[in-house]
């Protein structure tokens with residue numbers, strides 16, 4: 001790899017130097033950002049991993065399916081770090097919002113049909129409302145109450 005880079009530099013020195021330098025700078029910037037993120041307090045650090053494609057290994061997994069117009073999910077959950085594995089099995093776009101006990105979380109973008117994404121939430125004891133904040137979906141039945149013990 002190093003030999004190839006040197007060979008290219010020798011042939012087209014000005015461009016090769018510029019092209020080679022930019023990726024290095026990006027890598028340094030990213031490393032700096034990660035460093036800053038790590039020193040933020042725990043609450044914000046938890047927020048950065050809230051949405052994901054796969055459940056975190058230390059989270060309790062809860063499967064949720066969304067369709068027109070209902071949630072299929074358990075209504076009694078345990079406190080602690082929870083990974084809601086939310087699948088849209090319907091024909092329209094849907095979202096999953098959980099509100100209660102000082103928590104209000106939803107996916108930044110609605111889930112398209114057949115899409116599955118994971119929302120991480122640290123649940124405390126209490127009552128939570130789960131709704132689909134799309135158009136009039138809650139009024140059509142896309143809401144449920146979840147109790148955390």
Ligand SMILES: [Cu+2]
Pocket residue numbers: 093094095132133134137142
């Ligand atoms: Cu919906």
